[in-house]
Amino acid sequence: MSTGTTKLDVVVSDVVPVNDLVTRFHFRRRDRELLPTFSGGAHVVVEMRDGERTRLNPYSLMGSPLDTREYTISVRRDDVGRGGSLFMHRSVKPGLEMVISYPVNLFSLDLRARKHLMLAGGIGITPFMAQTSQLAGSGGNFELHYTSRTASLGTYADLLQQRYDRRVRLYHDDLDERIELDRLLSSQPLGTHLYVCGPAGMINWVRDRAAALGWPAETVHFEHFAAPQPGAPFDVTLAVTGKTIRVGSQQSLLEAIEAAGVDPPYLCRGGVCGQCETNVVSHDGKFIHNDHWLSEEDHRSACKIMPCVSRFEGKSLVLER
Amino acid sequence: MGITFRKETFRDDFTFRNSPEHIRRFPFPFHEDSYMYAVNIEPHVVGPKGSVLENLIDVDEHYVAEMQDRALVLAEDPLRCQSLPHMTLAGWDLLELLMEQQALGYPEHFTLTRDGDRWRWINRPLGIDDTFTFGDTSTLPYGPMEYITRQSQGDFCILDQRDGNLWMDAGMVTTQADWSLDFDIGMNFFEWHAPVPLAHEKGIFIRALKFLTNIQQGKPARRLNWTMTINPRLDTSPENYHKWGPDRTTVTPENVGDKVHLRVELQSFWRLPRSNGIVFPIRCYLIKMDELVTQPKWARRLHRVIRDLPEELATYKGLTRYRPTLVEWLLKLDDGSPTSPGFGPDSVF
Incomplete structure (x- = not known):
């Protein structure tokens, strides 16, 4: 119907370093009204205007949904990424006016659950x-x-231990502490739902063990926003609009399509929601698929690509855009 | 100036009527001289002043009478309102949405005042002035969904979203076109649409589900649906089929204008913020043939649509028995002249 979601004009009300890698950002509405209510697990897409470049990155809302005076996100600095997190850390100061999307929830609680069992890895704690x-x-x-x-x-x-005491259990890699996953998954009451957010390896591990131990798929929920990876530049022809574009090494294919004035629909920009799915007309080369949306068969048959996170290496690529 | 609410009935003596202003604002559902299914969904944004889209939640002259009819239905059959245990939060979402929209659109009739989670709701047409704690069910006389939908025109289905599907897990359904919440409760999108002919083959439900699961907060959508009803009866439920089914045998050339009603549903779709569910209000508008044909364009077009309707659709909509009588009656009002494009009457507001 239209690209993305409704936008919110906000101002950065606070910037708080949390530790060596993570900084928290607070947003309020510029018109001083309350922000829209949201549900736990929702994210917003933050528009970063960095000189000539615009990046749009999704971040989970981490404040209480009961308090909509402000939204808070936590951004982990990625020194080898495409620069979105570095921009947030270096250039975003209190008072800066920014644009964010309405909240979207692709990692919703299943409110039927008798118990919610949550597994977080690293910055995956935010939702x-x-x-x-x-x-x-x-x-x-x-x-x-x-x-x-x-x-x-x-x-x-x-903070979590202070709030929830024994309902929170911590594990530290440097002390060789690991979740005893099989024991944990085997000792849950009937009606428990499992949620996991963290690095891809952790998500795969948890999903595999849950499946092996007989957890029904509809009780296992996960969210992994793949950040678009940098890579070698490549050229793309857009068959519908008749444009030829170059995707820069630090740019995602979706960003390059948008920079050419074409607006495909999107929501998560992390390979999860499926909105920007694009048909491949022809190609000579190989795809680097990084999404969680397309099936393995889609990936093998090379008929579709998710331009928000996936790239291409080779001689030519023609997309239906 | 406020709305003048009519005193009227949707049963027994059937005194329901539309005022001339309400005839002109009727949401006539045919933009051309024929009808076939389509995924006719568009953004639910505010429309022209004086139309049913002037406010996103419409309140009209039938409000008080419709709420009285709903109370009668519920007294006879409490299962018309059901909410599975995990849907209470969505009920609060709906209460907020309907209070906000009704207070925004009709400040002379409704007032909402909030002080943190202490809320005061004044509904002047129904004589209600309640103060309650948002989120605390014990402070309301009913659950949040039932409380607010006893004060809002139209049926409401609240759909839970999970596993890439939508689930009919709560609702208030008393003005329905022959379907049952009690039967459909807990079903998913494909299950409750299973009886609809032709549309499955066209892949319509797969596309519609994909669209609906992506509805975003702050961006509601809408579509129109239609059928016909004999006598202005809001409650044409399967549970009460024995009461309204036989009405269809009573249509004669003499009483078509008074008995046969076009029934239009304005369906809208809204993402609920706290529960991440979808609410699906189904607002029913009735107009009798005598009222509808006061607009010559609508008379000509309705004749052509009903005459040419595919047999499967006529059967599904329950028109088979009286279709010939209706078409013959409408034929007299169709001189064959062309109709202008679009939904509106020729005398547009």
Whole structure:
């Protein structure tokens, strides 16, 4: 119907360094009204105007859904990424006017659950900050297991323990602490739903073990926004609009299509929601698929690509855009 | 100036009528001289002043009478309103949406005041002035969904979204075109649409589900649907088929104008913020043939649509028995002249 979601004009109301890697950003509406209510697990897409370049990155809302005076996100600095997180860390200061999207939830709580079992890895803690606030406010039953590399990189671990005490269990890689996953998954009451957010390896591990231990697929929920990866530049022909574009090494294919004045629909910009799915007309080369949306068969048959996160290497690529 | 609410009935003596202004604002559903299914969904944005789209939640002259009829239906059959245990949060979402929209559109009739989670709701047409704690069900006389939908025109289905599907897990359904919430509760999108002919083969439901699961907060959508009803009866439910089914045998050339009603549903779709569910209000508008044909364009077009309707659709909509009588009656009002494009009457507001 139209590209993305309704936009919100906000101002950065606070910037708080949390630890060596993570900084928290607070947004309020410029018109001083309340922000839209949201549900735990929702994200917003933040528009970053960096000189000539515009990046649009999704971040989970981590504040309480019960308090909509401000939205908060936490951004982990990625020194080898495409520069979105570096821009946030270096250039975004209190008072800066920015544009963010309305909240979208692709990682919603299943409110039928008798118990919510949450597994977080690293910065994957952020959606659980909002979900635990939501559940705690309504007497919900949850248990959170949170792994981080070290105690000092366990973002918000202190706060969570302070809020929820024994409902939170921490694990630190440098101390060789690991979630005893099989035991954990085998000892849950009937009606438990499992949620996992963290690095791809962790998500795959948890999903595989849950499936092996007989958890129904509809009780296992996961969210992994793939950040668009940098790569070699490549050329693309857009068959519908008749344009030929170059995708820069630090640019995503979706960003390059948008920069050419073509507006495909999008929501998550992380290979999850399926909105920007694009048909391949012809190609000579190989695809680098990074999405979680297309099936393996789609990937093998090379008939579709998710331009928000995936790239191409080769001689020629023609897309139906 | 406020709305003058009519005193009228949708049962027994059937005193329901539309005022001349309400005839002109009727949401006539045919933009051309024929009808076939399409995914006719568009953004639900505010439309022209004086139309049913002037406000996103429409309140009209039938409001008080419709709420009285709903109370009668519920007294006889409480299962018309159901909410599965996990849907209470969505009920609060709906309460907020309907209070906000009705207070925004009709400040002379409705007032909402909030002080944190202490809310005061004044509904002047129904004589209600309640103060309650948002989120605390014990502070309302009913659950949040039932409370607010006893004060809002139209049926409401609240759909839970999970596993890439939508689930009919709560609703208030008393003005329905022959379907049952009690039967459909807990079903998913494909299950509750299973009886609809032709549309499955056209892949319409797969596309519609994809669209609906991507409805975003702050961006509601809408579509029109239609059928016909004999006598201005809001409650044409399967549960009460024995009451309204036989009405279809009573249509004669003499009483078509008074008995046969075009029934249009303005369906809208809204993402609910706290629960991440979707609410699907189904607002029913009735107009009798005598009222409809006061607009010559609508008379000509309706004749052509009903005459040419595919047999499967006529059967599904329950028109088979009286279609010939209706078409013959409408034929007299169709001189064969062309009709202008678009939905509106020729005398547009």
